[in-house]
Amino acid sequence: MSGETAYRPRRSVLYMPSSNERALEKAKALPVDGLILDLEDAVAPDHKEAARENACAAARSGEYGQREVTIRVNGAGTRWHDDDLAAACAAGPDGIVVPKVDSADEVLGLVAAMERHGAPERTRLWAMVETPRSVLAVSEIASASPRLAVLVIGTNDLVKELGARHVPGREPLVTALSLALLAARRAGVAILDGVYNDVRDLEGFEAECRQGRDLGFDGKTLIHPGQVEPCNAVFAPSTEEVAQARGIVAAWDAGAGTGVVTYEGRMVEHLHVEIARQVIATDEAIRARG
Structure with a gap:
């Protein structure tokens, strides 16, 4: 499988809880470049199976236009991971997002599993970088397989793992963000910045978007539809x-x-x-x- 050659807009990539059918329907009309249909953090344990069915149905539907549709599975080691991965491969989304990918060996294992489960060639792997171990191995992760298309920074988990704090300007994270950017550019893969948690603080959100754009990120992951349009504006050329x-x-x-x-x-x-x-x-x- 060859890597991507043409630029694909990924300015705004919105997490959507797949247990919420109304949200999945609303996403069809949002001016967002990509969607992460979430089976992990945004879904309670009792709703995991229903969320999996909803996400796979949405990925198969063809009703999201040019939006890039991905599914975030539960992490390796959880009781849902294997079933999530098999179902996502069968649904054939644009990408499968995997949390806490900490090594090149994990990338190769995931790629092998995707092939075993018959994932179509168009379905790419998106690896989340959200632990100190993954940051220190990010160069090997980024270049481990041509099937890997995108690195996604998980800033919330990274802040927790570092024992750091969320502060304006993100000084505690700049080293990690820069290492991940260097690895992505060396490997020729896209890279998405982490989320901004305060959906009411649009001024702070736009400032963080500008910081991410200035650093070199391709776009930003989002948690609320109200963040989409300002994010699109920042990550597009003026x-x-x-x-x-x-x-x-x-x-x-x-x-x-x-x-x-x-x-x-x-x-x-x-x-x-x-x-x-x-x-x-x-x-x-x-x-x-x-």
Whole structure:
């Protein structure tokens, strides 16, 4: 299986409790890039089996348009994990999200299990990085298998495991976030930032989105529909950025391969053109989603 080549928007990826059928129905109309139909933290033990059925039915339905639909299974070692994984593979979502993936060996074991259960090729593995062990092994995790498409940072669990605190600016997490970003870029996989817990604090949420975007994340995982639109706005190129990117590319093309040109008084080299082309491609991919 080859890795992804074209940019796929993952600016906003919303956790949805699969035990809540009304929420799953509402998600069909949300302007979100991706959904994580949750069987884990958001679902009480008595509702796990019903949630599994709901999530698999939703993944098979084809009613979510261009939204990327994934299922988060319960973690390895829980009594639900094996049945969750088998059912998710049979349903064939865009991705299967697995919590607390701590090593490359775990990635390989999950990929082998997906193949045993007949998961279609389009169903990719999303690995959650949310423990000190996973952070320290993240480079090996990210490059363990071509079936791995996305790293998902679990900031709540990571804060708990570190004995840290949730503070503005996330200083206690910056080292871990940066290590995970380095690993994702080295391996050529996407990476999603963790959730923001206070759904009433949109100012704080937008600030954390901007921090994640500035660090290099592809998008952010969300816990409330009200977070979707501000997240989409932050993780999309602005009108000004797109216009500047088009200007840089036009100046470069007009230079007819001279190697160095100027645009608005600034020197432009090949690396600047590559960045500009990526901005344009990102904007076009987002626009193509409507």
